[in-house]
Amino acid sequence: MDTKAYIESGIIELYVAGQLTEKENLEVARYARMYPEIKKEILEVENTILAVSRSASPKSVPSFDAIRQKLEGQEGKVIPMEKKSSSWKPYVGWAAAVVCALGIVYLYNQNEQLNSGMEVTNTEIEKLEQEIKEANESLEKSTQLLDQLRNKDVVVVQLGGQSVSPESFAKAYWNKEEGQLFIDAQGLPEPPEGMAYQVWSLTLDPLTPTSVGLLENFESNDNGVFTLVNSNASEAFGITLEPEGGSAAPNLEQLYVLGTVSS
Amino acid sequence: MDLEHLIQRFQLKDTKAFEKLYEMYATNICGVINSIVQDDELSQEICQDVFMKVWQKSDSYNSSKGRFFTWLLNIARNAAIDELRSKSHKEQKLNLSADLFVGILDQPNESENDEMNSSQLKNWVVGLKQKCKQIIDLLYFKGYSQKEVAEALDIPLGTVKTRNRNCISQLRENMKNN
Numbered sequence: 001m002d003t004k005a006y007i008e009s010g011i012i013e014l015y016v017a018g019q020l021t022e023k024e025n026l027e028v029a030r031y032a033r034m035y036p037e038i039k040k041e042i043l044e045v046e047n048t049i050l051a052v053s054r055s056a057s058p059k060s061v062p063s064f065d066a067i068r069q070k071l072e073g074q075e076g077k078v079i080p081m082e083k084k085s086s087s088w089k090p091y092v093g094w095a096a097a098v099v100c101a102l103g104i105v106y107l108y109n110q111n112e113q114l115n116s117g118m119e120v121t122n123t124e125i126e127k128l129e130q131e132i133k134e135a136n137e138s139l140e141k142s143t144q145l146l147d148q149l150r151n152k153d154v155v156v157v158q159l160g161g162q163s164v165s166p167e168s169f170a171k172a173y174w175n176k177e178e179g180q181l182f183i184d185a186q187g188l189p190e191p192p193e194g195m196a197y198q199v200w201s202l203t204l205d206p207l208t209p210t211s212v213g214l215l216e217n218f219e220s221n222d223n224g225v226f227t228l229v230n231s232n233a234s235e236a237f238g239i240t241l242e243p244e245g246g247s248a249a250p251n252l253e254q255l256y257v258l259g260t261v262s263s
Numbered sequence: 264m265d266l267e268h269l270i271q272r273f274q275l276k277d278t279k280a281f282e283k284l285y286e287m288y289a290t291n292i293c294g295v296i297n298s299i300v301q302d303d304e305l306s307q308e309i310c311q312d313v314f315m316k317v318w319q320k321s322d323s324y325n326s327s328k329g330r331f332f333t334w335l336l337n338i339a340r341n342a343a344i345d346e347l348r349s350k351s352h353k354e355q356k357l358n359l360s361a362d363l364f365v366g367i368l369d370q371p372n373e374s375e376n377d378e379m380n381s382s383q384l385k386n387w388v389v390g391l392k393q394k395c396k397q398i399i400d401l402l403y404f405k406g407y408s409q410k411e412v413a414e415a416l417d418i419p420l421g422t423v424k425t426r427n428r429n430c431i432s433q434l435r436e437n438m439k440n441n
Binding site: 016053054 | 303
């Protein structure tokens with residue numbers, strides 16, 4: 001392109017004056033980017049007009065401060081609103097974080113409470129299960145005992161109260177075949193501290209006592225029935241009160257109950 | 264920072280950039296206004312309003328369509344001419360095309376603070392033909408289109424462009440020699 005002719009046409013001067021069409025303006029701006037001499041010409045024409053216009057300026061030009069004040073006056077209504085809107089956002093964020101943290105702590109505590117509550121419940125369940133087991137065992141024992149007492153081989157011996165304690169009574173269930181002896185001692189008073197009942201097997205002619213065993217843990221036996229082993233050819237059974245641990249020979253003065261085996 | 268970046272930041276409502284542009288162009292723009300209204304106080308008032316308008320309309324400037332100064336120039340002379348037309352300046356409105364920017368130089372109190380520039384301008388302008396003074400005044404300060412200039416000066420439309428070119432070149436020559 002002949003930039004010199006383009007410049008000489010006077011289009012640059014009209015461009016600076018703002019008297020070109022939009023299309024022409026775009027064209028000049030495009031050439032200005034492409035050709036440095038056109039750009040230079042634009043700046044020189046502009047500087048000429050700047051110089052002329054500067055010379056026509058009033059005695060004093062208002063300072064920018066006056067403009068700034070007007071701008072602030074205009075935007076004074078806008079800026080605080082922006083500040084407000086930008087200042088509540090972080091607070092909302094923090095508030096949300098605090099609420100969230102409180103929520104987490106609350107839920108954590110709730111969970112802890114539920115866990116400990118569950119532990120208590122589990123312990124109770126275990127305890128109840130243990131009780132059921134014990135009751136079942138106790139029932140089984142009782143059933144077993146009842147079966148044993150009902151056995152056709154069992155001989156029942158009534159033991160009557162003697163002079164030391166006439167109101168006392170007891171029953172002996174003796175399975176001669178299996179050598180089992182059950183003593184129902186519910187009719188005996190609780191033995192004093194340091195003393196225990198001792199069961200004796202007696203043969204009558206001559207009177208010979210043989211120790212069968214002690215009614216141990218008398219107070220803690222829940223059904224009052226004691227299981228002993230008796231392989232003697234007993235003719236009678238007697239129960240005496242002896243020092244804890246038992247004696248070699250019965251103290252007949254402390255004979256509580258006595259009964260003979262019916263033949 | 265170059266002008267382009269300054270203008271970009273100004274368009275992003277950076278008041279610091281705006282201040283710099285103001286320092287660069289305020290004297291010229293106030294001068295354009297003064298050349299139209301030919302009243303110191305009024306031109307200062309209009310000049311402030313013009314820069315407020317410039318701030319508000321910053322989005323509407325498009326660098327691909329013209330020089331930033333040309334954009335300012337257009338806003339300024341429109342504001343000044345509107346002012347003359349709206350207020351009780353009807354007589355002056357009638358004289359609008361008759362008063363040239365050089366007329367300000369003839370005012371007795373004008374050159375007190377600005378003696379250098381004024382006397383320089385006198386020197387630059389003195390050598391110009393009356394037709395040159397008129398065409399520069401109408402195209403740059405009064406915002407006349409080429410057609411309006413041709414009608415006002417009673418010259419063929421095709422000669423406005425080249426005559427203006429010659430007059431500006433003459434002015435540049437005068438400035439160079441002073």
